[in-house]
């Protein structure tokens with residue numbers, strides 16, 4: 061007997077789950093009752109201490125036995141992310157064993173709420189992303205974001221996703237450890253490696269994003285600085301601080317996370333405009349990831365950040381007024397890719413292409429001879445990347461085609477809704493950490 065009565069307490073259910081054989085029919089039935097049952101919407105928050113940790117470990121090991129593309133898996137992952145955020149606890153399997161050491165006296169980089177240090181883990185080169193906490197008020201909020209990031213990232217294993225190794229409390233109070241990416245981020249890499257095959261790098265990025273979207277994960281902060289290049293010169297998606305699971309009602313929104321600072325150049329207009337008619341929360345979606353991917357395409361092929369000619373605050377208004385970046389002169393930006401970039405920038409998120417279409421377009425351009433629709437279709441179904449061998453970095457890139465005559469180039473469209481309401485500018489500036497001017 062594994063179903064529950066409405067009166068059964070969460071702690072009794074956790075106990076019963078713990079007594080059942082994981083993945084057995086009874087276990088799955090009881091877990092489903094919790095994950096789908098209306099009575100258990102706030103299951104996690106009523107569990108305390110060791111009971112919460114027991115449930116977290118049960119959920120974590122249950123996920124190991126599930127198909128990642130199943131609805132139950134997504135429900136389970138969402139529940140795990142929620143309870144870990146609420147309790148600031150993490151599954152035991154996420155903790156690294158001893159052997160972590162930091163190198164040097166200065167962090168290699170500093171981000172939103174963490175510093176990134178270089179280090180070693182049992183002799184292996186690693187990056188240690190350590191929380192930077194100034195006061196105890198920040199601590200709880202930051203720990204919550206930390207736990208949510210870790211839970212999602214830990215489940216993402218793909219050649220074009222930065223490998224996550226675990227969480228450690230040994231060297232810093234709380235840190236997440238990943239493989240060290242010696243070549244830095246893609247924005248820096250393409251400027252220091254002019255010979256790099258940029259189209260192949262974009263195929264890596266799109267493959268990583270396809271994997272995420274197939275796993276129903278929205279990246280939420282896709283941009284050059286969050287794409288790292290490994291020792292073999294392959295691009296890996298990083299920074300899952302804003303990642304959410306599709307339809308996750310708890311996904312972090314742009315205005316409260318504080319993590320949007322500096323990302324405006326890659327952000328879709330629906331995320332920039334807090335007065336979007338449909339939502340009071342401007343939540344990242346697959347469609348906003350697609351917008352950001354097009355900005356990354358312009359960044360990588362153009363060699364500088366999107367809208368490099370404008371300051372951050374100006375970019376927001378330009379985007380909302382329908383202005384788009386110039387076409388990069390790189391031969392790899394063919395007419396076909398440029399058209400695809402423009403469809404990714406459709407004002408209407410529902411009209412933007414799916415990731416498989418973008419990847420398809422990049423593949424077709426990079427490998428015009430080898431490309432077969434069936435191959436790419438098969439790739440879209442298998443969460444393993446790159447079927448096609450990577451060309452030597454010095455080799456030829458895409459067959460350049462003639463640039464489109466000026467008259468054929470897609471024009472920047474002006475949107476009808478202008479950011480002219482009185483308080484809107486102040487709110488946008490605040491959202492990006494700029495002090496609104498006094499009127």
Ligand SMILES: Nc1ncnc2c1ncn2[C@@H]1O[C@H](COP(=O)(O)OP(=O)(O)O)[C@@H](O)[C@H]1O
Pocket residue numbers: 168169170171172173174176186187189222238239240241242244245285286288298299300301
């Ligand atoms: N595994 C890594 N290897 C090398 N550098 C890294 C690694 N992880 C992060 N970094 C560096 O730290 C920066 C910030 O890391 P990120 O995860 O994006 O944190 P934040 O959420 O603070 O932006 C990156 O842009 C990159 O320069």
Ligand SMILES: [Mg+2]
Pocket residue numbers: 171285286299
């Ligand atoms: Mg980052």
